[in-house]
Amino acid sequence: MTAPAVWVENISKKFDRVKAVDRVSFAVQKGELFGIIGPDGAGKTTLIRILTTLLLPDEGKATVAGYDVISSYKKVRHLIGYMPGRFSLYQDLSVEENLEFYATVFGTTISENYELVRDIYKHLEPFKNRLAGKLSGGMKQKLALSCALIHKPELLFLDEPTTGVDAISRIEFWDMLKRLKKRGISIIVSTPYMDEALRCDRVALMQEGRFLDIDEPEKIIGKYDKKLYSIHTTEPYLLMENLRENVDIQSVIPFGDHVHFTTRKDVEIDPGDLQEALIAKGFKDIAVKIIKPGIEDCFMDLMNIEPQ
Amino acid sequence: MKTIRYILQKEFIQIFRNRTMLPIIFLVPILQLVVLVHAATLEMKKIEMFVVDNDLSGTSRELVNKFSASPFYVVEQVGFSVKEAEESLKQGSVDVILVIPSDFEKKLHKEENAKVQLLVDAINGAAAGLIYAYSHSIIADYSNQIFLELSRGLIRGPETISLTTTYWYNPDLNYKIYMLPGILVILVTLIGMFLSALNLVREKEMGTIEQINVTPIRKYQFIIGKLLPFWIIALFELAFGLTIGKLFFHIPIEGSLLLLFGFASVYLIAVMSIGLFISTISSTQQQVMFLSFFFLLTFIMMSGIFTPVESMPDWANYVNIANPLAYFMRVIRMVLLKGSGFWDISREFFAMTGFATIMLTLAVWRYRKVA
Numbered sequence: 001m002t003a004p005a006v007w008v009e010n011i012s013k014k015f016d017r018v019k020a021v022d023r024v025s026f027a028v029q030k031g032e033l034f035g036i037i038g039p040d041g042a043g044k045t046t047l048i049r050i051l052t053t054l055l056l057p058d059e060g061k062a063t064v065a066g067y068d069v070i071s072s073y074k075k076v077r078h079l080i081g082y083m084p085g086r087f088s089l090y091q092d093l094s095v096e097e098n099l100e101f102y103a104t105v106f107g108t109t110i111s112e113n114y115e116l117v118r119d120i121y122k123h124l125e126p127f128k129n130r131l132a133g134k135l136s137g138g139m140k141q142k143l144a145l146s147c148a149l150i151h152k153p154e155l156l157f158l159d160e161p162t163t164g165v166d167a168i169s170r171i172e173f174w175d176m177l178k179r180l181k182k183r184g185i186s187i188i189v190s191t192p193y194m195d196e197a198l199r200c201d202r203v204a205l206m207q208e209g210r211f212l213d214i215d216e217p218e219k220i221i222g223k224y225d226k227k228l229y230s231i232h233t234t235e236p237y238l239l240m241e242n243l244r245e246n247v248d249i250q251s252v253i254p255f256g257d258h259v260h261f262t263t264r265k266d267v268e269i270d271p272g273d274l275q276e277a278l279i280a281k282g283f284k285d286i287a288v289k290i291i292k293p294g295i296e297d298c299f300m301d302l303m304n305i306e307p308q
Numbered sequence: 309m310k311t312i313r314y315i316l317q318k319e320f321i322q323i324f325r326n327r328t329m330l331p332i333i334f335l336v337p338i339l340q341l342v343v344l345v346h347a348a349t350l351e352m353k354k355i356e357m358f359v360v361d362n363d364l365s366g367t368s369r370e371l372v373n374k375f376s377a378s379p380f381y382v383v384e385q386v387g388f389s390v391k392e393a394e395e396s397l398k399q400g401s402v403d404v405i406l407v408i409p410s411d412f413e414k415k416l417h418k419e420e421n422a423k424v425q426l427l428v429d430a431i432n433g434a435a436a437g438l439i440y441a442y443s444h445s446i447i448a449d450y451s452n453q454i455f456l457e458l459s460r461g462l463i464r465g466p467e468t469i470s471l472t473t474t475y476w477y478n479p480d481l482n483y484k485i486y487m488l489p490g491i492l493v494i495l496v497t498l499i500g501m502f503l504s505a506l507n508l509v510r511e512k513e514m515g516t517i518e519q520i521n522v523t524p525i526r527k528y529q530f531i532i533g534k535l536l537p538f539w540i541i542a543l544f545e546l547a548f549g550l551t552i553g554k555l556f557f558h559i560p561i562e563g564s565l566l567l568l569f570g571f572a573s574v575y576l577i578a579v580m581s582i583g584l585f586i587s588t589i590s591s592t593q594q595q596v597m598f599l600s601f602f603f604l605l606t607f608i609m610m611s612g613i614f615t616p617v618e619s620m621p622d623w624a625n626y627v628n629i630a631n632p633l634a635y636f637m638r639v640i641r642m643v644l645l646k647g648s649g650f651w652d653i654s655r656e657f658f659a660m661t662g663f664a665t666i667m668l669t670l671a672v673w674r675y676r677k678v679a
Contacts, residue, residue, distance in 0.1 A: 077524050082522040093322065101314065105314055105525050106523060
């Protein structure tokens with residue numbers, strides 16, 4: 001039996017008094033695309049930095065590709081590719097020089113592993129003499145991914161790769177990850193965007209240093225056991241104020257021009273009645289429906305319950 | 309070894325691509341040498357004098373002529389009121405006042421002691437001392453001359469001790485020859501300590517260190533790769549500065565250049581280690597600037613670039629034991645002006661080697677701990 005790509009047991013890391021990572025355990029299988037979803041400050045970056053050997057944990061054990069991240073950190077560094085959240089290639093080197101530098105320090109060449117990065121790098125090739133600092137956000141991200149891949153790593157760690165990237169580039173980026181996964185590379189990716197959870201094989205929901213749940217995204221949705229209502233409205237703020245006064249209603253969350261809410265246990269509300277009541281209160285263009293939960297509803301629900 | 313070569317390659321591309329770097333390497337030394345060597349001089353050339361001549365006799369006029377004939381003095385104003393003269397001194401339009409009382413000539417002819425008064429602006433103490441010394445020698449010469457004239461050779465004056473002086477190593481007392489090596493030391497130090505510290509901390513500030521740290525690059529490889537370019541540039545700078553000095557200021561190069569560069573190589577390891585150390589306790593280039601400035605200014609002021617270290621108080625001499633600039637300042641002047649050989653500077657050489665070893669160990673230890 002081969003070792004899992006990542007195996008973590010009871011890892012903790014404190015900064016001053018803040019517990020950035022609090023007794024986290026999980027395992028990632030070989031070839032899996034694993035997502036760590038959580039709001040800013042949840043501890044995602046700290047966890048990834050521990051796994052990429054950049055930070056020592058206060059307690060706990062972690063292995064990457066079977067090697068301990070503390071005692072065998074040199075071995076680990078050869079096997080992983082890491083793309084930090086902040087662009088950290090040399091802005092005053094050209095696209096090609098950056099890629100060449102990272103290839104050479106890993107003792108390889110661009111041509112040797114070119115077919116691995118070809119899909120990504122081909123978009124950059126016309127700009128290969130441009131300085132990295134002069135690239136657009138999406139281009140920078142592609143270059144960073146190329147540099148993280150050029151030594152043919154077994155695992156890829158991506159820290160918020162899609163933060164600050166436009167919607168189309170985000171979709172493109174996830175397609176690229178899917179292709180890399182097909183080549184057998186295990187991928188651990190963190191993101192604050194809940195909708196991206198659906199693109200992962202399994203996701204962990206992280207909040208305040210702890211994992212609230214780890215599962216396949218569909219299963220997380222399947223576990224949702226409450227009735228979920230959605231109201232279409234043009235005045236979400238006013239509507240939320242109004243709904244929160246209702247004792248039967250438990251959590252009210254805005255979703256663009258919709259408001260989602262759940263009811264307290266064993267209480268059911270008839271959508272038609274509520275709609276009429278709201279229209280009577282002066283709301284226009286109101287439509288109340290019972291809907292199936294999305295992954296975001298599930299995360300919101302989990303995050304509301306857990307901290308207590 | 310290969311890895312270090314790749315880092316070096318990358319560093320040199322970055323250094324030469326940096327728009328401010330090339331001017332710093334080539335323009336700054338020329339400017340510093342040409343401008344500073346001329347400006348940072350203690351020689352007095354244009355002492356502005358206010359003469360209050362209340363005697364208006366032949367003798368007094370001749371005394372004033374002695375001053376205006378001297379290359380050091382310019383008789384800026386002549387008047388009769390000491391008050392007016394003092395006003396000019398206060399305004400700073402003159403440096404010195406010469407007051408000749410009304411009975412100056414009469415007293416001399418009566419074979420009495422005639423008196424003149426000098427009022428010197430002593431804001432700059434060193435300059436005031438020089439003005440006094442120059443004025444004193446002019447007046448003393450004139451006094452001697454009057455004595456001989458009045459006695460018309462009838463009376464033989466007392467025998468005097470005549471003094472002949474030769475200035476060794478710098479016979480013309482050319483201040484530039486003294487200053488130029490000192491300014492070269494500062495230049496080399498700036499590059500070794502300042503630029504290398506800035507370059508190191510830049511990786512932290514830009515976040516590039518994050519990506520470097522996950523590569524198999526070892527810390528020692530990274531440090532060598534980062535520091536070696538500046539070691540080379542600084543030594544090049546020394547050669548460049550010496551060439552300018554030789555061509556334009558005709559500085560003597562009495563001793564062995566090999567010895568000088570040998571010492572400079574060790575010296576650079578010491579100051580670069582200070583730079584490395586500073587970079588480990590800073591996280592931005594701004595912090596590096598402030599810290600390096602503090603160290604550099606202290607080191608430079610105490611190094612003896614303007615004033616001899618020997619005339620500093622004892623405690624300053626103790627502090628200077630830990631001041632690498634003071635060693636290099638002494639060595640470069642000894643080798644260039646005096647032609648000192650290895651054994652003459654062996655004390656400095658071994659002290660510097662020890663200093664470099666300690667500093668490097670400390671900096672690398674600190675670097676390993678924080679990075």
